[in-house]
Amino acid sequence: QKEVEQNSGPLSVPEGAIASLNCTYSDRGSQSFFWYRQYSGKSPELIMFIYSNGDKEDGRFTAQLNKASQYVSLLIRDSQPSDSATYLCAVKVGGGNKLTFGTGTQLKVEL
Amino acid sequence: GAGVSQSPSNKVTEKGKDVELRCDPISGHTALYWYRQSLGQGLEFLIYFQGNSAPDKSGLPSDRFSAERTGGSVSTLTIQRTQQEDSAVYLCASRRQGGAEAFFGQGTRLTVV
Numbered sequence: 001q002k003e004v005e006q007n008s009g010p011l012s013v014p015e016g017a018i019a020s021l022n023c024t025y026s027d028r029g030s031q032s033f034f035w036y037r038q039y040s041g042k043s044p045e046l047i048m049f050i051y052s053n054g055d056k057e058d059g060r061f062t063a064q065l066n067k068a069s070q071y072v073s074l075l076i077r078d079s080q081p082s083d084s085a086t087y088l089c090a091v092k093v094g095g096g097n098k099l100t101f102g103t104g105t106q107l108k109v110e111l
Numbered sequence: 112g113a114g115v116s117q118s119p120s121n122k123v124t125e126k127g128k129d130v131e132l133r134c135d136p137i138s139g140h141t142a143l144y145w146y147r148q149s150l151g152q153g154l155e156f157l158i159y160f161q162g163n164s165a166p167d168k169s170g171l172p173s174d175r176f177s178a179e180r181t182g183g184s185v186s187t188l189t190i191q192r193t194q195q196e197d198s199a200v201y202l203c204a205s206r207r208q209g210g211a212e213a214f215f216g217q218g219t220r221l222t223v224v
Contacts, residue, residue: 004153032211043202043215044154088153097167099144099213103153 006102023089032092115216136205
C-alpha cells in the first residue's frame with residue numbers, strides 16, 4: 001500500500017463547477033497535510049495546508065480532513081480553465097521531516 | 112535571493128559519468144529538501160537538511176547518491192556513475208524554521224544517455 005494515494009485522473013469538470021480531489025494516507029501518525037498545484041513543466045506551489053479535522057477555506061479552495069478515515073480532500077469552487085494542473089497531496093508524519101507526496105491528480109477544466 | 116535557485120536547469124550526461132546538481136535556497140531558510148520526479152510520477156523524497164542537524168538521508172536510493180550543504184546554505188546533490196534510471200527532474204525546496212510552506216526551485220532535468 002502506498003503511503004499517500006491519489007487517483008491519477010484526468011478529472012474533467014466544466015468551467016464554473018466544483019472540482020473534488022481526494023487523497024488517502026496510510027500512516028495514522030500523520031499530522032500535517034498539504035495540497036500543491038503543479039502546472040506542466042513547472043515546479044509545485046503550495047495551495048493550502050491543514051492540520052485539524054474539519055474544513056479550512058481559502059478563497060475558492062476548501063481543504064477537508066478526516067483523520068479517522070485517513071482522508072483529505074481539496075474542493076475547488078467555480079473552477080476556471082487556469083485551474084487545469086496536477087494537484088499533489090503531501091503528508092508529514094508527526095515531528096518528522098519527510099514530506100511524502102502522492103502521484104497527483106490531473107485536473108482539466110473545460111470551457 | 113527571491114526564490115530557490117537550481118542549476119543547471121538541464122543536464123545531459125553519459126551513462127557512468129558523475130553529475131553535480133546545485134541548489135541555492137531562499138536566504139534565511141534553514142530547511143532544505145531534495146526530491147526526484149520521474150515522468151508522470153509524484154515526488155520521491157531523497158534527503159532533508161535542517162540547520163546544523165544531521166541530514167535525513169532515508170530517501171537516497173543507493174550509495175551512488177550523496178548530498179552536502181555547506182555553511183547551512185547552498186546544497187549540492189551528487190550522483191556517481193549515473194544510470195539511465197537516474198533520468199528525472201531533481202527538485203530542491205527550502206522552508207523557514209517553523210514555517211509550513213516548502214518553496215520549490217524550478218528543478219534540474221537530468222537525462223542520462
